Amino acid sequence: xxxxxxxxxxxxxxxxxxxxxxxxxxxxxxxxxxxxxxxxxxxxxxxxxxxxxxxxxxxxxxxxxxxxxxxxxxxxxxxxx
Numbered sequence: 731x732x733x734x735x736x737x738x739x740x741x742x743x744x745x746x747x748x749x750x751x752x753x754x755x756x757x758x759x760x761x762x763x764x765x766x767x768x769x770x771x772x773x774x775x776x777x778x779x780x781x782x783x784x785x786x787x788x789x790x791x792x793x794x795x796x797x798x799x800x801x802x803x804x805x806x807x808x809x810x811x
Contacts, residue, residue, distance in 0.1 A: 775781070796807035 771781070793807050797804055799807070
């Protein structure tokens with residue numbers, strides 16, 4: 731049993747380490763993109779405009795009806811809402 735835990739978590743650790751090393755080279759570019767996007771959104775909001783997402787009200791309406799159902803799906807929808 732101990733050997734299976736060591737094998738399972740050893741493989742998971744190696745997989746996570748290889749994914750992290752691949753992601754490390756992309757992090758500077760990702761940080762730059764996030765920073766420029768936040769500056770653009772800040773400029774948009776400072777100019778008096780508003781951010782409007784049409785998806786949010788529709789999703790809220792769907793979740794509202796889904797939370798009324800019994801069972802696991804209803805619990806999931808309630809947690810998402």
